[in-house]
Amino acid sequence: KGSDLFEWLQLLMGCVLAAVILFNCFARLTRVDGNSMDDTLRDGEMMLIWSLGYTPEQGDIVVLNKTDEVTRQLLGGKAIVKRVVATGGQTVDIDYTTGTVYVDGTPLDEPYIKEEMYLPSNPAMYTTHWEIPEGSVFVMGDNRNRSTDSRHEMVGPIDEDYILGKVVFALWPLEKFGLL
Numbered sequence: 001k002g003s004d005l006f007e008w009l010q011l012l013m014g015c016v017l018a019a020v021i022l023f024n025c026f027a028r029l030t031r032v033d034g035n036s037m038d039d040t041l042r043d044g045e046m047m048l049i050w051s052l053g054y055t056p057e058q059g060d061i062v063v064l065n066k067t068d069e070v071t072r073q074l075l076g077g078k079a080i081v082k083r084v085v086a087t088g089g090q091t092v093d094i095d096y097t098t099g100t101v102y103v104d105g106t107p108l109d110e111p112y113i114k115e116e117m118y119l120p121s122n123p124a125m126y127t128t129h130w131e132i133p134e135g136s137v138f139v140m141g142d143n144r145n146r147s148t149d150s151r152h153e154m155v156g157p158i159d160e161d162y163i164l165g166k167v168v169f170a171l172w173p174l175e176k177f178g179l180l
Helices: 002-026 069-075
Strands: 027-031 046-050 061-064 080-087 091-095 100-103 129-131 136-140 163-172
Touching: 002 027, 027 163, 061 136, 080 091, 080 100
Parallel strands: none
Antiparallel strands: 027 046, 046 163, 061 080, 061 163, 080 136, 091 100, 091 129
């Protein structure tokens, strides 16, 4: 009986060690905090993000940890979930009269956004044209009218070093369980 118990303990420790390595080196669990990604992801949902070898691409949903003083004040210092709209070397233009986002002069097809994007209540804080530096991304929430994102002059394009990973799997609630 002692050898059976020892084998079970070895198996348990192996599983715990594998989980620690997996979630510290390759992937992470995180929770959506806020409504900026409604209806794609909702406040409180749990998701799995992949970080090992990840290179951001347009359309990816990413988790960012931008912790400079300005964004800490704007966003509360929490990790944020946004969609990559453009990557380094691209340009972004926003026409608030039509609610259209253009990347390199081409309008984006965005069936995932929650509602038509309106001119922000404080338009002086928002720019309408950006040139994204190499090594940076331009991100926006899918709930454009409730999202503090790269459009805001105090956030702007975000260095890729702040990306924790790409959202790959929804875990909770169970009705959302699956690949994203």
